[in-house]
Structure formats: structure tokens, C-alpha cells
Amino acid sequence: MCLYYTPEHAKVGDVIPFFDRRSGRFENFYLKNWNPDAPREQVVHGWHRMSGAWPDQIEETPVHILGGTGSVVEMDGTYHLFYCTFDDNPQRQWVRHAISEDLTHWHEVGEAFGPDSSIYEPTDWRDPFVFWNEDERCWWMLVAARRRACSGRNGCVGLCVSDDLLHWRAEGPLYAPDIHPAAYECPDMFRMGDWWYLVFSNYTDGFATYYRMARSPLGPWVRPAIDTFDSRAFYAAKTGSDGHDRYLFGWIPTRGENTWGFDPAPEYGADYRTWNWGGSMVVHRLVQHADGTLGTAPCADLAARMDAAPSRPVRLTPVQGTWRTEGDGITGHAEGFAAVAGCPMPGQGVLSTTIRFTGDPVRFGLMMHIDASLTDGYYLQFDPRHQRLEWRSGLRMHERGGQLFPYAVEMERPCVLEGGRDYLVEVVVDGDQAHLYLDRDYAFGMRLYDRRPGMAGWYVEGGTLDVLRMGVTAFGIDA
Template identity: 75%
Template sequence: MSLFYTPDHAKVGDVIPFFDRRTGRFRNFYLKNWNPDAPRDQVRYGWHLMSDIHADAIEDTPVGIYGGTGSVIDVDGTYHLFYCVFDDKLHRQWIRHAVGDDLVHWKDVGEPFAPDESMYEPTDWRDPFVFLNEDEGCWWMLVAARRAGGGDRNGCVGLCVSDDLTHWRCEAPLYAPDLHQSAYECPDMFRIGDWWYLVFSNYTDGFATYYRMARSPRGPWLRPPLDTFDSRAFYAAKTGSDGTDRYIFGWNPTRGENSWDFDPAPEYCADYRTWNWGGSMVVHRLVQHADGTLGVAPAGDLPGVLGRADGATAVEPVPVQGDWRHDGDEWTGSGDGFAAALGCAMPATGYLAATLEYEGEPARFGLMLHADERLSDGYYLSFDPWHRRIEWRSGLRMHERGGQLFPYAVEMERPFAMEAGRRYRVELFVDGSAAVMYVDRDLAFGMRLYDRRPGRIGWFVEHGTVRVSDVSVLGL
């Protein structure tokens, strides 16, 4: 049983969400990135169609589209598919249009669509996202692009408009902050209530899927205080709605192919290899706040998959270091240095939940994963109130080689403002090396755990006090 879909001998690349109203279900496509050791007789390149979005039931089918990310719409009984193609020799990219009566068989129509070079660089013109802008009564196409002219910090979301899905005219970029050097990949746009949302991914300076918000489809676009959906381990995410909820589909990258020749020596462990392109599919459900900003919660299929197993088991922490006391199912740990308590064995696939509350101003507190009884190995999901962030630390950081390897203080982080005395519900879904933590079903933090050893879950606090309660674990 799997929580985060990873194809056999391959990785999930960019997901192209499509809710098929003819069948009332998601029929998503994705770019399949085959592993180097994949059996040659099984390799089928290009777009693949998913049979479902539930990770434990997915089958995928190649559909004969050979190119990059795009979008699919259903208009008057015909499916329309837009995608991008590349010419590496000419350093150009084009957009193509295909049609079909089903979702498997496609026929290209028209000529490849190139940009107006007075507005856009021809080297970056990809990932078309097509939708009907009802406010303006025409079709819009968003494009991952770079604005022509000026310096190299010209990544943007390009805009084209059409009345018939065939003839397109370029307009000025929809969003061009002159901030990043790469095109804004996998653009996506949708409306919830009075707010419009623009979603895109970028891999220069940062590596994440971002969003902006506006009262009008033309902007001006506002940057929310927390403008990402997940950690660095979530990319190329696009959204889709079933008419009730909106979900965002991305990938948690695997590691180990050393595509960029950046990997450290093998003895430094798999957790420190560079990220691959593609990995395991991760799906979040979007949550809109009263001020229009967005959070994320587990998609409905994750609790559903886990709910088909035996019920969760309550766990009682066992103190290992520091001062711990308990009252019923509530445990309080404190110490001038490091206080820690261990629970049950860490499940290979399953679910961990706990409620955490801190007092005063601890340096850090949070979860330990795959921890040993001497606290010398393990992973740490640290809540850092002083720096207003969640921080991820993997096992090597605790050892001398970690100090030799890392020239930086933080391995992976996400902003998170915390309050003393407030209770936070923490849920961790883990599937082999892939894991995602949710806080209050509103914030997500994805990660990979490659060098996991047989170990236990646990809780800790540094220079302060933490309260742990309502702990349960479900292993599959």
C-alpha cells in the first residue's frame, strides 16, 4: 500500500490535473521520468494518463504526447490538449495543440505557436495553461516565459488570448516582477470567491511552488506573507477542482542520480545527495483563510487509505533525557539543555499524530524520527519560535562529518509563526523515504528520509518546556 504514488522504475514529474466532468473523477496526466535502470522494454516516454489520484490504486497509460507540461480542457464534446516542444539545437520552445474524442488518442492541429519576440524570449516558452476567463469572455493561455529585453532577471508568466482556441495573440506578461533568472514554470490560475490566485514554480534563488493573489485577473498581484505551499521538497505543482474542493498536485523529489555532479562522497549517506527531477506525487487540499490567503490540508485520500487499516494506537512517551512529568495522557518535558522522550517504533508506512504546546522561549522543540535510544541518530523536525520557522535536520548533522559537510546553519526550513500556550496538532504521513507533516491541517512540510534505520519516534525540547499529548500511531 502506498500513500504517495511513485511509478515502478520511474518518477512522477509534472502533474497536469484534469477533472473529467463526463465521468465525475480526476483523470490527471503526468510527465514520466524513467530511472536509468528501468527495463528498456517497459519504457514509454511522454505524457501518461493516471487512472485515479489515490496512490494505492493508480495505473498509468502512455498517450503519445511527447513534450513538456501543459493543460487539458473539454469544450463542446472535444478534449483539447496544449503542451510544449523543444529544439535544443535552435534553443527555442514552441506550444502545440492537440484534440481528441477520448483522453488517450490525440491528434495535433495547427502549427507550433511561437512567442512574439518583441515581448518574450524564444528560449523559454513552455507549460501552457489554458482556461476560459469568464470575466473577459475569451480564452487565456498562461505561459512559462522570460520577458524580452533588459537584464537576466526576467522570469515571468506570459499571457496570450484567443476567441477560438486556434488563433492566439501575445499580450504583455501577466506577472513580471523582474526577480528571477528562470521562467516561471507550470503557471496555473483559478478563482475562489472574490480572490484570483496565480500559481507558478521557480528554481533559481529559491526552489518552490509560489502563489500570488489579486481581486482581478489582471492584478495587481499581492505577495502573501507565506507565499509557498510546502517545503523545498515540493515542486511543479498545479491545481485542479472537483467542483467542491481544490487540490494542488506536485512532486516530492527523489535523490541519488547525481544529475548535476554535485553529490558528496558515498560515505556521506543518501540524505545528502542532490535532488532528482521528479519523485513521488504529493497532493494537498487547499484551504482559504478569511483574509484570502491559502493553506493546505491532507487530501481526502490519505486518511482514507490509512482508515482501511487497523485503528491508531495510543503511545506513551518514555523519558530518556531531561525532566519529564505526566498528568493523564499529557507529558511535560523541560531542561536547561536537551530533554527528550521516545515512543514506539517508527512505522515504514503510516501515520503519527500528536498535540504540542510550548512555554516560554525554547530554542527548539518538536519531533524525532528514527531515533535511537542514545539519541545519536535520527531526524529532527524542529519548531523554532525565535526564528519563526520549522526546520528539518537529518541525522548526519549531529556528528562531526555533518559539521564538515554543511557550510550553512539550516538544512531545510519553512516560515511558521508560533505562540506560547497555543496547542498545535501535528500529523505526519510517512511512506518509505517520503514524508509530509501537516500542522493544524493548514501548513505542510515535505521531506525525504533515506538513511533511516530501525528507530523510534520521539519528542524533544532545547532550553525550555514542551507539552505533548494525544499521541497516536498507525502503521501499515
């Protein structure tokens, strides 16, 4: 059993969600990035179709679309697929169109088209996202683009419109804030209630999937205080709806191919290698708040499995500092550092804890795969003073970690943290990856490649932490 789909000898790249009204289920596609050691006779490049709900039930079919990210829509019984291709010397990018009756066999229609050079740069014109805009009564195509501008900070979401899916007219950018010096990749747009949402990914001046919100499909676009869905280890996410819930399909990257030659010496460990393009598919369910902002929860299938499996209570034992036991909970207070440990880390399962902090702690958090010395392992740190979550790998505790990282923070994401209230912390573990869900409304993904057998526990630094209850749910071989 697997919780997050990873193809054999390959990585999941950009996912193209499509909910098929004929079958009543998602018939998604993705860009398959084969590993360097994949058996040559198995390699089929291009788009692959995924059929099946649960990750270990997915069956793949290559559809022989050789190109980059796009989208699929259905009109009058015919499926339409839009994708992009790339030229060199000179560098150009093109949008292409194919049709099908069965989602597997496709043939091209029309001619490839590039950007209007009076509006957009010719080098970036990719990832077409097509949808019927009910407000405007026409088809819209969003494109990852860069507009003509006076500086290199010209990444934008381009816009084309059509009445028939065949003939397209370029308009000015839908969104052009002049922040990022690269195209806004994998654009996606949808309406939920009274709000429109624009989703895109970017890898310059940050590395994440972002969103903006507006009352109209034409904007103006509002940037929410927390404008991401997950950590840095989540990219190229696009959304799809089954008519009831809307889901966010992205990938958590693997490590190890050293594509850019940046990796340190092998003895430092796999946690310190650079990220690959693609990895394991991660699916979140989007949660809409009263003010229109969005949160991220486990997808329906994963949430059902989390709720159905029995949870075993964990008895936490003080390891360092002063702790006081009260009923099922334990409270720690420390001027310095206090820690408790409880259960071995599951290979596949869920660590579930209800916590509360009071006062003004410097930080507190969950320790994973921790050893008896509390120096080897992983730390998922809650940082109320900076209103963020931070991920720290084991090597950060040692001198060579300080030499390797010439910066203070390894991986972080903003998070609103309020003292005196209860938080439900659920960490889903699946081998070398883990995903935090906070109150089933906030997500933070991470990789754990250099994990060793060890314990899970909690710590607090310079403050007070109540661990009200903790349990472990084991799946698969740990059950």
C-alpha cells in the same frame, strides 16, 4: 499499498490535472521520467495518463504526446491538449495543440507558435496553461516565459488570449516582478470565492511552488507572508478542482542519479545526494482562510484513511532532562536539552501528537528513527524565534555532517508559531518519505533514505513543551 504514487522503474514528473465532467473523476496526465536502469522494452517516453483514485489503484496509459508540461480543457465535447516542445541550435521553445475524443488518442491541429519577440525572450516559452476566463469572456493561456528586460532577472508569467482555442494573440506579461532569473514554470490560475490565485514554480533564488493572490485576474498581485505550499522537497505543483474542493498535485523528488555530479562520497549516505527531477506524486487539498491566504491539508482520500484507522496511544518515557507526567500528557522543561521517546517508527502510518509550547524555547520538535544516544535519526524542528520549521538529517549531529554542509540550515519553511496554543501535528510516513500536516493547514515534506530501526519522540531545548497526547496509526504491514 502505497500512499504516494511512484511508477515502477520511473519517477512522476510534472502532473497535469484534469477533472473530466463526463466520467466525474480526475483523469490526470504526467511527464514520466524513466530511471536509468528501466528495462528498455518498457520505456515509452512522453505524457502518460493516470486513471484511478487511490495511488495503488492507478493505471497508466501512454498517450504519445512527446513534449513538456501543459494543460487539458474540454470544449463542445472535444478535448484540447496544449503542451510545449524544444529546439536547439538555436534554442527555441514552442507551444503546440492537439485534440482528442477519448483522452488517449490525440492528433495535432494548427501550427506551433513561439513568443512575440518584441515582448518575450525566444528561449523560454513553455508549460502552457489554458482556461476559460469568465471575467474576460475569452480563453487565456499562461506561459512560463522571460520578458525582454535590462537584466537577467526577468522571469515572468506570459499571457496569450483567444476566442476559439486555435488563434492566439500575445499580450504583455500577466506577472513580471523582476525577481527570478528563470521562467516561472508550470503556471496555473484559478478563482476561489472573491480571490484569484496565480500559482507557479521557480528554481532560482529559491526552489518551490509559489502563489500570488488578487481581487481581479489582471492583478495587482499580492505576495502573502508565506507564499509557498510545502517544503523545498515539493515542486512543479498544479491545481485541479472536482467542483467542490481544489487540489494541488506536485512531486517530492527522489535522490541518487547525481545528474550534475554534485554528490559526495557514497559512504555519506543517500540522504546527502542531490535531488532528482521527479519522484513520488503528492496531492494536497487547498484550504482558504478568511483573509484569502491558502493552507494545505491532506487530500480527501488520505484524510479519510487517517481518520478511519485506529490510533494506538503512545506512552512517552523520559530519556534526558526533567519531565512531569500529567494525565495523558507529559511536560518537559530544559535550560539545555530534554527528550522523551515512545514508540518504534512505523514503516507506513501516521504519528499524531497534540503539543503546546510556552515561554521562549529556542526550539523543540519531533525525533524520528532516533537511537538510544539521541544522535542518529531525524529531527523535525519547530523554531519559534525564527518562525520556521527546519528539517535535520542524522548526519548533522556529527563532524562529517558539519564538513559536508557549509551552511546552518538543511531545509526550512516559514511557519507562524504562537506560544500557549494547541497544535495538532500529524506526520504521514510511507517508507522513505514523510509529510507533516500541522493543524491540517500546513505541509512539510521530507525524505528519509538512511533511516534505521529506531524510536519516535519529542524534545525541547531551552524552554517548556507540553506533549498533551501522542498516538500511532499503522497502515499496511504495520497494522
